[in-house]
Amino acid sequence: MPRAQPRYRGLMSLAASDPSFDTRVFRFAARMGRLKASAIREILKVTDMPDVISFAGGLPAPELFPIQQFARACQEVLANDGQAALQYSVTEGYPPLRRWVSEYLARVNEIQCTPDQVLIISGSQQGLDLIGKTLLDPGDSVIIENPAYLGAIQAFDAYEAQYINVATDDEGMIPADLLRVLQEAKPKPKLLYIVPNFHNPTGVTLSLRRRKEIVAMAAEFGIPIFEDDPYGRLRYAGEHLPSLMALAQSRNCIYMSTVSKTIAPGMRVAWLVIPDRELFERVVPAKQAADLHTSSFTQRAVYTYAKDQAVFEGHIAEMLPVYARRRDLMIESLERYMPEGSSWTHPEGGLFLWARMPESVDTEELLSLASRSKVAFVPGYPFWVNRVVRNTMRLNFSNASDDMIVEGIRRLGDAVKAYLAGER
Numbered sequence: 449m450p451r452a453q454p455r456y457r458g459l460m461s462l463a464a465s466d467p468s469f470d471t472r473v474f475r476f477a478a479r480m481g482r483l484k485a486s487a488i489r490e491i492l493k494v495t496d497m498p499d500v501i502s503f504a505g506g507l508p509a510p511e512l513f514p515i516q517q518f519a520r521a522c523q524e525v526l527a528n529d530g531q532a533a534l535q536y537s538v539t540e541g542y543p544p545l546r547r548w549v550s551e552y553l554a555r556v557n558e559i560q561c562t563p564d565q566v567l568i569i570s571g572s573q574q575g576l577d578l579i580g581k582t583l584l585d586p587g588d589s590v591i592i593e594n595p596a597y598l599g600a601i602q603a604f605d606a607y608e609a610q611y612i613n614v615a616t617d618d619e620g621m622i623p624a625d626l627l628r629v630l631q632e633a634k635p636k637p638k639l640l641y642i643v644p645n646f647h648n649p650t651g652v653t654l655s656l657r658r659r660k661e662i663v664a665m666a667a668e669f670g671i672p673i674f675e676d677d678p679y680g681r682l683r684y685a686g687e688h689l690p691s692l693m694a695l696a697q698s699r700n701c702i703y704m705s706t707v708s709k710t711i712a713p714g715m716r717v718a719w720l721v722i723p724d725r726e727l728f729e730r731v732v733p734a735k736q737a738a739d740l741h742t743s744s745f746t747q748r749a750v751y752t753y754a755k756d757q758a759v760f761e762g763h764i765a766e767m768l769p770v771y772a773r774r775r776d777l778m779i780e781s782l783e784r785y786m787p788e789g790s791s792w793t794h795p796e797g798g799l800f801l802w803a804r805m806p807e808s809v810d811t812e813e814l815l816s817l818a819s820r821s822k823v824a825f826v827p828g829y830p831f832w833v834n835r836v837v838r839n840t841m842r843l844n845f846s847n848a849s850d851d852m853i854v855e856g857i858r859r860l861g862d863a864v865k866a867y868l869a870g871e872r
């Protein structure tokens with residue numbers, strides 16, 4: 449007797465016989481409920497139209513990219529080391545680049561680290577993800593500045609972190625507020641994440657006194673510091689300040705930087721410095737699972753370009769006056785065109801300044817008014833951890849020409865005045 453074939457039952461018939469049967473094919477992990485496309489990326493889609501003067505993105509000036517010297521470095525890599533450059537490689541990174549990073553950090557940041565404490569990563573954004581993956585369980589808390597770098601929140605959101613925000617002012621994170629947080633927070637936060645130099649979005653720099661206080665408090669309460677420093681080399685005024693990592697003599701610290709703002713963000717080359725051996729050895733497999741390793745070719749090209757100190761430092765020295773002039777021009781234009789009751793930060797470096805409009809201005813509403821006059825910025829509310837402050841905005845000064853800065857701020861000033869007069 450032939451055996452009866454089991455009858456194939458489609459999704460719909462299964463659902464009909466069992467109402468609890470889930471008919472969706474892709475059923476998302478719970479953590480995706482928290483993970484949204486960055487509000488900024490969404491805004492940029494609207495504002496980065498060709499005829500809009502945009503202060504919205506965080507882009508370096510492309511006309512300053514060292515294209516010819518970088519092309520030479522790429523050719524040299526392919527001519528001398530082509531096979532290895534195109535081959536799979538080790539997760540920790542290209543050894544000469546790791547060695548260069550340790551020497552570079554000793555030279556420019558007073559950080560004493562060995563090459564085997566340096567992990568080459570595919571952009572700082574990957575470092576945020578890897579540290580989140582390695583340290584954060586759902587519900588763990590991270591201490592962050594308020595307002596904070598959105599990319600960090602987005603990375604830690606994937607690990608279902610909670611945030612404890614610490615107030616900031618013109619000198620950065622306020623130690624008295626941090627102390628309150630450290631005394632009250634239970635259970636103990638897993639991490640203190642901080643951007644001490646030319647903060648994104650505020651442009652503010654953490655003062656030396658506060659650096660020392662924060663390092664001392666973190667040590668006393670046994671909280672690791674994760675120092676994110678993409679902008680440190682872009683200083684246009686004031687004195688260089690030692691990194692938190694250097695002040696803490698590397699104890700309980702993770703330091704991160706990138707070539708995105710000194711060479712070009714398209715490289716996707718950055719580094720984590722992790723002196724704690726156990727942590728380092730756990731972050732390596734986390735990276736391996738993510739991408740095996742950062743591009744063998746790009747690491748060699750960055751090394752070959754940057755190892756020539758005269759070339760690399762010469763390039764930074766060329767960029768600084770251009771950015772400094774754009775920053776000054778933006779501040780002068782704000783002074784000229786913004787109405788009474790508005791204020792802004794005076795960043796000593798980096799790519800952004802942070803402006804506060806009169807209390808009654810909602811910058812999200814203002815953006816639609818401003819985009820009709822073809823000028824754009826990022827409303828500040830997504831950067832505030834609780835999103836209640838509505839009258840701030842982030843303005844990028846690195847990616848527009850001198851003329852565009854003056855004209856864009858004039859249009860923006862007019863839009864604010866029109867808003868205050870009741871136009872929407």
Ligand SMILES: Cc1ncc(COP(=O)(O)O)c(C=O)c1O
Pocket residue numbers: 506570571572573574597599643648676678705706707708713717718
């Ligand atoms: C504070 C901060 N961290 C990290 C990043 C990401 O940098 P990367 O291009 O190295 O991924 C940025 C980029 O704007 C940033 O502002």
